[in-house]
Amino acid sequence: MYVKVEDLREGNVLLDDVMGKTPVPLMAKETTLTSWHIKILKAFLINEVAITEGPSMEMTVEKEVTEEKKDYQAATPSVKQTDFFQNYLQSVEEHNKEFQKWRAGGGIDIVKIREIILPLLERVISNPELLLELINYAEKEKYFSHHAISTGLLSGGMAVQLNYEKGTIVQAALAGTLADCGMAKIDPRILLKEKALTAGERKEIHDHPLASYKMVKDISLLKPETKLAIFQHHERMDGSGYVNGIKGDKLLPVSRIVALADVFHAMTTDRPYRKRQLPFKVLEMFREDFFGQFDLSVVKSLTTLFTKLPAGTVVQLSDGQVATIVFMKQQYPTRPLLQLQKSETILDLEKRRDLYIEKIL
Structure with a gap:
């Protein structure tokens, strides 16, 4: 039978999917x-739903929901408390050692990479939510090693979302990791400079994809298209990139992946000359401010990596408020759609464009 939402009782069971304004059921x-x-049905302005009057389950259901939320919140730290981030930081140290060897004139040990x-x-393929945490570990002093590892992981993660076979996923990760290896050939004083670069210094920076390719x-052990992706990672779909200003179909699929991973990590971490921006804000910028520069399917794959968040996920907003995800x-x-933890108010981020998700808690 159909019942108005204001007349619903806890323990009622839905007979049909409840649809909102998206193809995915609200419930x-x-x-x-x-x-x-x-409360969510009211927030979505649903007038009535089809239900069966199940038994009064007020205490049981509340307990189950509470326990479910507790289980999730307990599980979240358990993932983060694994050795992943210790291994990540160790990998940064190992990469930094290789980077210093390249500066001294040594070649790339691809087996080591x-x-x-x-x-x-x-690990990231199994737990993509770990990618959101990487930006919190970056250090300015070892930026290029943090950037290399993170760009490699992001590139591999996007290749997974795009349903590439394992060999291509691995090659994408290697391309992302090695895209900026040519930075080792640039004067460190330029890389750490906080003031505006001179024309000559800017040209040296813009030439680093060629240095990486060499x-x-x-x-x-690197496929030809992987090497080309390393060379092309600063090119853009609309031709606005460098070194050659190529565009469209001339950019290989892996090149498009690495290009986006490179920019995303750079924009979401602190640099000597620029403060980081919030990941969810940057994802929106790719669709709006940078429209046409990046392959939309690749942008979607990156967005998917960070938005596979189940209901119950606890997040912190850009204004410091803590909220629980109600509906993606x-x-x-x-x-x-969020529920603020302090006031239990339902907040629709689609209508609050001044707020962004800052991090997952």
């Missing part, structure tokens, strides 16, 4: 309603 059929569910990045990649071109919107994945 699935056979959901046992709690006060939390009823594989040993550094691939174990982390396996360092990898004879490595047999397919059309606006960076702007879910």
